[in-house]
Amino acid sequence: MFSLGDxxxxxxxDHTKSPRNFGKLDPCxxxxxxxxxxxxxxxxxxxxxxADNIIEDIKFEGQGCSISTASASLMTQALxxxxxxEYERLFEAFHAMATAGMEEEPDQxxxxxxxxxxxxxxxxxxxxxxxxxxxxxxxxIEHDDxxxxxx
Amino acid sequence: xxxxxxxxxxPILDQEIYGHQLVYxxxxxxxxxxxxVIDAVSHYYEKDNSNIQRGVHTLSERATADxxxxxxxxxxxxxxxxxxxxxxxxxxxxxxxxxxSSWGNANIxxxxxxxxxxxxxxxxxxxxxxxxxxTGAILKVVPMNEAGELDMAAFSTLLSERTKLVGVVxxxxxLGTINPIETMIQQAHNVGAKVLxxxxxxxxxxxxxxxxxxxxxxxxxxxxMYGPTGVGVLIAKEALLNAMPPYQGGGDMILMVxxxxxxxxxxxxxxxxxxxxxxxVIGFGQAIKYIQSIGLDxxxxxxxxxxxxxTTKAQSFAGLRQIxxxxxxxxxxxxxxxxxxxxxxxxxxxxxxxxxxxxxxxxMPVMQFYKVPATARASxxxxxxxxxxxxxxxxxxxxxxxxx
Numbered sequence: 001m002f003s004l005g006d007x008x009x010x011x012x013x014d015h016t017k018s019p020r021n022f023g024k025l026d027p028c029x030x031x032x033x034x035x036x037x038x039x040x041x042x043x044x045x046x047x048x049x050x051a052d053n054i055i056e057d058i059k060f061e062g063q064g065c066s067i068s069t070a071s072a073s074l075m076t077q078a079l080x081x082x083x084x085x086e087y088e089r090l091f092e093a094f095h096a097m098a099t100a101g102m103e104e105e106p107d108q109x110x111x112x113x114x115x116x117x118x119x120x121x122x123x124x125x126x127x128x129x130x131x132x133x134x135x136x137x138x139x140x141i142e143h144d145d146x147x148x149x150x151x
Numbered sequence: 152x153x154x155x156x157x158x159x160x161x162p163i164l165d166q167e168i169y170g171h172q173l174v175y176x177x178x179x180x181x182x183x184x185x186x187x188v189i190d191a192v193s194h195y196y197e198k199d200n201s202n203i204q205r206g207v208h209t210l211s212e213r214a215t216a217d218x219x220x221x222x223x224x225x226x227x228x229x230x231x232x233x234x235x236x237x238x239x240x241x242x243x244x245x246x247x248x249x250x251x252s253s254w255g256n257a258n259i260x261x262x263x264x265x266x267x268x269x270x271x272x273x274x275x276x277x278x279x280x281x282x283x284x285x286t287g288a289i290l291k292v293v294p295m296n297e298a299g300e301l302d303m304a305a306f307s308t309l310l311s312e313r314t315k316l317v318g319v320v321x322x323x324x325x326l327g328t329i330n331p332i333e334t335m336i337q338q339a340h341n342v343g344a345k346v347l348x349x350x351x352x353x354x355x356x357x358x359x360x361x362x363x364x365x366x367x368x369x370x371x372x373x374x375x376m377y378g379p380t381g382v383g384v385l386i387a388k389e390a391l392l393n394a395m396p397p398y399q400g401g402g403d404m405i406l407m408v409x410x411x412x413x414x415x416x417x418x419x420x421x422x423x424x425x426x427x428x429x430x431x432v433i434g435f436g437q438a439i440k441y442i443q444s445i446g447l448d449x450x451x452x453x454x455x456x457x458x459x460x461x462t463t464k465a466q467s468f469a470g471l472r473q474i475x476x477x478x479x480x481x482x483x484x485x486x487x488x489x490x491x492x493x494x495x496x497x498x499x500x501x502x503x504x505x506x507x508x509x510x511x512x513x514x515m516p517v518m519q520f521y522k523v524p525a526t527a528r529a530s531x532x533x534x535x536x537x538x539x540x541x542x543x544x545x546x547x548x549x550x551x552x553x554x555x
Contacts, residue, residue, distance in 0.1 A: 016554070065492035
């Protein structure tokens, strides 16, 4: 049986209490809002992507639970200064981790620090909290006019 | 009152969650079901299953008799004038939608006003917004104070001859507030407005006498009063129902159908198109009988003792902010805890066996009023104990320590 400690790892608590890259990015080249209609979580992600497709800067703001805040904070850390191809790779890797079978170990190499969120798959009602920021960045980058929702 | 004996009536309570005795404190979402309700539903499927109102065979006669007996039980419980006024629906939401569509389309026009309150559940907001969009009517909202009580002076000011309907929740699911519906109904009637009371949250906790209160439309759900999900009731004055067009067309709601014209059935069948949730209605009737076997006044008195116990603990719990502190309230302890988001609380408490609700409780305007994204909500029922309240606060301490 997974314990609470598998979900609320120290790293996650740390990112909840002091989220990295928190705030507004103005001006920015891309931004989008995300909602989790189930719980009212709101997220706004801002990106500055340059002509070489490098994510020069990334910030987020909003209201959410520990898991959604930490996930967004970790995502911004993982993507800041990275090329867009890194976003695509991590999006796939994160999605695979969140929807993987219970027995599957997270791919540490592919995920890096993001692997600390692997515990969410044991808490089905919380998976959407972890994936909200990824849905939101996707809609920011793909210039989707609709706000991202987790449903 | 013997709470242990009552607990034994609810088989679901006797189980462990993650190695802890289940502490079910999500009763405002749905209550658990006593064995007698489960048995009534099973009995119908095991012995009497058949379609109602039309069969000539024994099973159908038995099922029809039980279905109609439930209607009479429910009529008596709420003191409606006649079983013609008792319409079975899928629940409170459908009951309100029925009124907004059928009565609303026939009676509401441009610039008419619908007056609701700031603490309504989405089910008593959205159908009226939809009606206003269709008709050009205007939706007005009675404000509330920090304690979560309606501003009655503002209510009086907002009421006018333009007000055609007042929609008010008897007891707020997000705050626990019990609203002064008696005064509100009188004032509304003085300006000629009809009143719809959303009784979903209140019905299991306090007496509602529909005739004494002079309620025009009353909506409630079985599953919040120990009955099955997917069934509820609209109780409305016969004259109003007679004047309203049918909500849905189909079987059971007709007397005669030709391709030229259909003659509608008499009340209450006019509003019960299609095969209803027969087992659910029978279970609903049994749930009412269960409440009557304990006594609604005794239930209310006991639940007040438990809420007071929990409220006292909440007041001395560092970092806890209660959301909803109305003088008149019942069974709901809604709160936020410094440094721990309600959803994290929900998950952490679950691992301690304590089931609470975390979220906006389908009352987003209430969350907006208190400037919180969500609250944690413990809600009590007749089978809850002081020991369970203690377990809640022990789990809250654990959650707080985790994020300390």
